[in-house]
Amino acid sequence: MSDPAQGQAPENPYPVRAVAVRVAGWIDKLGMVWVEGQIAQLNLRSSSSTVFITLRDPAADMSLSLTCPRNLVLDAPVRLTEGAQVLVLGKPNFYTGRGTFSLRVHEIRAVGIGELLARIERLRRLLEAEGLFHPRLKRPLPFLPNTIGLITGRASAAEHDVTTVATRRWPAVRFAIRNTAVQGPTAVAQIVEALAALDRAPEVDVIVLARGGGSVEDLLPFSDETLCRAIAACTTPVVSAVGHEPDNPLCDLVADLRAATPTDAAKRIVPDTAAEQALVDDLRRRSARALRSWVGREERHLAQLRSRPVLADPLRMLRDRADEVHRARRTIRKDVTRLVAGESDRIEHLSARLSTLGPAATLARGYAVVQAGTQVLRSVADAPAGTELRIRVADGAVTAVSQGEARD
Known part of the structure; x- marks a missing residue:
């Protein structure tokens, strides 16, 4: 089994110098780049020929360290101060001794107003x-x-x-x-x-x-x-x-x-307190004036209504019609009295006629009503001999016994 490549296993690590040299080589391949940013810190020492600058990105919390020759800052087209917006041309560098990154500046330009x-x-x-x-x-x-x-x-x-x-x-x-x-x-x-x-x-x-x-x-x-x-x-x-x-x-x-x-x-x-108080006072005056105007208008309207005859003297129409009412009452009373008198006379005439036609008047003239039991006798055949009869006359009634049909 072959040994692992250097730096890929704890048994075969890189030394610090090797890593630093390799990083420096990779960064060196980037070449020259233009960078824009805002100067956040400017360290210009009279005893040093190198100026250290911190360049910040205004839109993000990021910054870069810059180094440049002293004369480049002093001869810049505008006075370089903290907060100035600049364009720099620099070469990325990795300092192997301290393991730090910086941009070595070769040219500085101010961002013009037109560009901003x-x-x-x-x-x-x-x-x-x-x-x-x-x-x-x-x-x-x-x-x-x-x-x-x-x-x-x-x-x-x-x-x-x-x-x-x-x-x-x-x-x-x-x-x-x-x-x-x-x-x-x-x-x-x-x-x-x-x-x-x-x-x-x-x-x-x-x-x-x-x-x-x-x-x-x-x-x-x-x-x-x-x-x-x-x-x-x-x-x-x-x-x-x-x-x-x-x-x-x-x-x-x-x-x-x-x-x-x-x-x-x-x-x-x-x-504004004074302006608001003045506005409140003005609104109060306007509302009071509007209220008084409304009350006055309603009072005039009520006065017009009260001045009308029907409300000014409500009984006047009754007084004006009182005589007519009295005449009508007298006329009605006469008509009623005449009607009652006429009907009374008609009742008396009918009563007299009824009395004349009634059985009592007939009995008073000498007639009698003969009853056999409860039936009025209408034929001699209804009263054979021995039938008890009741004979009603004008002043009373008598009883009798029938002897049969009479012969002429």
Whole structure:
């Protein structure tokens, strides 16, 4: 069985020098490369002919170590400072003695304003295509925030403007202030961290990102993609008050509200006590005037109704018709009396006729009614001899016994 290849088993390891030499050889094959980034640290020592630079990626938490000749930094087309955006041409190197990687710089170029603006425009189109600027994503600001989260530079004019104006407008307002770098290589990371902390705080109702004006390079952190996406991800409304009126970094477009200046942000976040009191007083006056007008209108309407004859003198119509009612009553009474008298006479006539035709009147004229038992005698055959008869006359009745049919 053959021995394992060197470095592939613990029995046959590489020595450190061999690994370092091999890594250096692989890296050396990369050749010259152009790299863009932001200077995060610049170590220029008067006693050294080599300058050490840390180049940071603005959109990610990554950096590279650079080394370059001193005269290359001093003769650069622009003054190199921390936060400057640069292009460098360098050769990747792996230093076997310390096991470190660096980029040996041979040329340095400053990123021009035109290029920066072009990149910001490309990023703007990308974010717009993703819908981060759409109005439907804009969260409404509370009418009166309980606590305002403020992200700004330490002891900055922007902080003074926001707190002073807001407190003057509404003295009870409170602030949760986070002081961060607002330019330079560390600004984006610090602002994103402060933004996340304030967004998590339940008492914070609105977050203000405030900074005074500056050059395009100074305001670059506020057009950073990482910061823009962090603002879009917030659940708390965010107000962007960066720069002055002409400045328009990308965070203005992503934020829920863009204020022209920090002072303008304070005016738009909290209401003015005096203005609100004046508005309340005006509304009270208008409502009182409207109520008085309504009451007056209803009083006039009631007065018109009461002035109408039917309501002003409800009995007038009865009085006007009283004589007519009395005449009608007399007429009705006469008609009823006449009707009753006529019917009384007719009843008397009928009664007299009935009396004349009745059996009592006939008996009074000398007639009699003969009954055999309960039957009225109608024939001599009905009363043979010996039949008891009852004879009824006008003043009473007598009994008799029949002797049979009489002979003439």
